Amino acid sequence: MNAESQLFNQRFEQYGLWRAGFAQALDVFSAWLDSKGLRNAATMERLARLHEQAANDRITVAFVAEYSRGKSEMINALFFSSYGRRIMPARAGRTTMCPTELIWEPEFPPGVRLLPIETRKLGASLADWKLKPAAWHAVALDARSGDSVAQALQRVTETIQVDQAEAARLGFWRDDAGAENPPLNAAGQMEVPRWRHAIINFPHPLLKKGLVILDTPGLNAIGAEPELTISLLPQAQAVLFILAADTGVTRSDRHIWQEHLARHVDTQGLRLVVLNKIDTLWDGLTSKEEQAAQLRSQRQSVARMLSVPLNHVLAVSAQKALVAKIHKDETLLKASAIRQLETVLIDTLLGQRHLILQRALMRGLGEIRTEASQVLNVRLRDLTEQIQELGSLKGKNNSARRSIRMRIARERKEFDGCVSKILGLRAAQNKLLNEAFQLLSGKTIKQELAALMQALQGKFLSVGFQKRFLQTFSRLQEVLETAQDVADQMHRVLAESYHSLNMEYGFALQPPGAVDLRQFAPDLDRIAQSNRHYFSMTNALRLSSAEFSERLVNAIAMRLRAVFEAACNELDLWSKASTAQLDVQLKERRLSFISRSETIERIEQADLDLSDRLQQLQRELAELQEVASALNARSEQLEVALQAAMRGVDVHLGQVPVSQ
CATH class of the missing domain: 1.20.1330 (f41 fragment of flagellin, N-terminal domain)
Known part of the structure; x- marks a missing residue:
């Protein structure tokens, strides 16, 4: 299977194996340096940092959308179809209500950790709350059972009823927001998320290899949680902004984009706009050519409205993609256009991240090699001087x-x-x-x-x-x-x-x-x-x-x-x-x-005997020279392995097709 046709899951698995393989090779190299007395405090710290980078590098893919854009279904289709059912809650009226991170942290058991919404009134950041496990409500799950996982994840859909004053304190009501505020019921109360943040600790193969999925709910939740837009989203390696094909760019969609995504000039990762639910255009009354023309027109309109390049706008059907993957329906899968989105994530997101990590590892490896060479050069100099000194004593x-x-x-x-x-x-x-x-x-x-x-x-x-x-x-x-x-x-x-x-x-x-x-x-x-x-x-x-x-x-x-x-x-x-x-x-x-x-x-x-000692020193000199050669050879082997891993990987978004 060539690189272009492989699934994101398969390529991410390869990326994880590459990182794990380099980390193991680095451990071998570190042990060899230690056996030759070539590790000092600085070298050991560099080795530890390189190992941490290689073994624990994370890639965060964030999904941002207003409610009912099919965001959770997109996550299901891209990452969790192997379970043969929905994992993220995506049914009508049962959507994700709070920002949710899917991650694997082996120090915690599999489960869902939920931070009560009331913590918003205490001022501390999410990062601070993450250091206080007792503040979170924990829900266990059986990672071997898709039903158990899906049931536990339903907790992120929970809501509570609060009055207007409480909603304002929690950040869900603003007097200047008008119609963007949640509706009040007859009792003067409104529905808000029960939880401020959710962490789903789940030993999925991709999550164990370093993938982090960030699922962010609608405008109110995003706007009320500055840490999302100031920290989590700008630092994500990929952000997928989900729109619905049947609604286009609504007022709230545009507000999310302009206020919380487009403004962040510190973002350096992949940013895509995904027009979801293209299956709503499959009405049986228009030809495939007419549907394609309509999609092209919509993509062009979205690109103009959001001021993004056309090849940053893709159109898919997440729901049909999930069904097609579960039922192994290649015709439906092709029609869903999910493969093109996966290709972009593979070639651009993974390619860019791979290149960044490769360069960092190459730089660190070069510094370790230089430091070890300095030690060897000192030993070679001292040994050479000692040989010359003893040689002058002959006779x-x-x-x-x-x-x-x-x-x-x-x-x-x-x-x-x-x-x-x-x-x-x-x-x-x-x-x-x-x-x-x-x-x-x-x-x-x-x-x-x-x-x-x-x-x-x-x-x-x-x-x-x-x-x-x-x-x-x-x-x-x-x-x-x-x-x-x-x-x-x-x-x-x-x-x-x-x-x-x-x-x-x-x-x-x-x-x-x-x-x-x-x-x-x-x-x-x-x-x-x-x-x-x-x-x-x-x-x-x-x-x-x-x-x-x-x-x-x-x-x-x-x-x-x-x-x-x-x-x-x-x-x-x-x-x-x-x-x-x-x-x-x-x-x-x-x-x-x-x-x-x-x-x-x-x-x-x-x-x-002077002659015997000189011969011994000559042998030690030869051994040191062999160690110096071995240092160069071992370093070059690691560098070649890093470089070879990148060959043939396209990291340019300009290569993404512009037509559906």
Whole structure:
């Protein structure tokens, strides 16, 4: 079966196997490095990070739509047809009511975890609540039974009745929303979701390989949960915006797109518009050609209205696709056009993600190879010098040998004098590192956003408040720039110290390249530009709600913490890698002094033959050279495996057909 015709499920399985295979190969490589004494603290951390990336890489596919667009049925058709029945609730009147994540976390048993809707009034973010398992209502399921899974998932459809005031506190009623608010019944109450968020922990093969499915319900639920649009959706590798062919782009559809999807300039993954329910056009009174023409016209209209490329708009029938897959009806499956959507997900989503991960793994592997080579080069240099030193003793008397032994002792004493200098360097580096960490800490973010929150509480927005919001991000950019200045100072101190140690004590330290924290500045700018509309006058009434404004600021804080934590991790790893070679060379030089001293003493005492020792050192040199060759060969094998895995994978959305 060629790549174009394989199912998304099959290709994702292959992607998972590739990641698992590389993680296993990396473990073998790590054990080999350890057996040769080539692992230091920085190398071990790099290996651990690479293993984590390869073994636990996740791909999130988010489904966004207004109610009754067939979103849950789309999930069933794409991922769960093998169960021979619906898994996600998709019957009329029984739809997903709260944002739902389908994931596999082996530390939890299979089941559904439900966060009560009342937690919205407490201000904490979803990320915070995920750290409090006791706050969630747990429902067990039997993963071997499709009926058990489907029954447990029905819990996400549950609703409760609340009055208008409570609905406003929960974020489901806004005085300025008009007809978009839920309808009131005769008792003055309205129906709202019982749960704020659901996590379905399910050992499905795709989920176990790293797929995460995010199912988001209609406009009210999306708008009331800032964390969805500020964090979860922008960071999804693929977002499928579902429309209905029989309704086209409605007012609420357009609102979701403009307010919660199109505004997010920080999205870098695949974004598709899927026109669902094309089977509503199969009325038996129009020819297939007329139906195709109508679909083309609808796709063109949707592309114009949403300002997206035409080849980003696909038309399918999820319901017919599910039926066709269950009954193995190839004719119906082809008519459903689901295969084209699967092809896009395969070639674009998986291809892009594969390429991103491959590059990250290649970069990390190269750094590990460089660090291990530095260790070997130090050993080869010391061993070569020792061979030359002993070779100069051939034909010499005991006086010459004593002279060399005394010279070694003198060199060792002088070398020991570098310890105080190294301790001073470490103290200076740790001081600067802690200074940078303090700048990039959560405390800095908390202080900046606390002022923002204080301006929101108890008052309507002023005309200049959006400017105030952007000023907050300008100050955070200044914090990042200050941290870069500290990092540059660390780099200068290291470079100067390494030059001095090389000149005075015979080290062979390589000055590290500078660390780049400015690479995170565009992330801050994207977060600011994507969310500035929340702080405009048009959103004043919603922001007057303390509960909503607190959820909004908490969601932004979570994104900011992720950026600053990434910057801290980058600086921390750079610092460890930069100083690791000093630890290695310090250890290797001390071992070399001990070996040289013992060798000369034994030769003086006639306990060791000079020729025999030289032959032994030559053998050790040859073995080290073999290890160096093996390091290159093993590294190249891993690199070739990474590169070969990408051959023939098309990662360009421009290759997606534009006709149905």
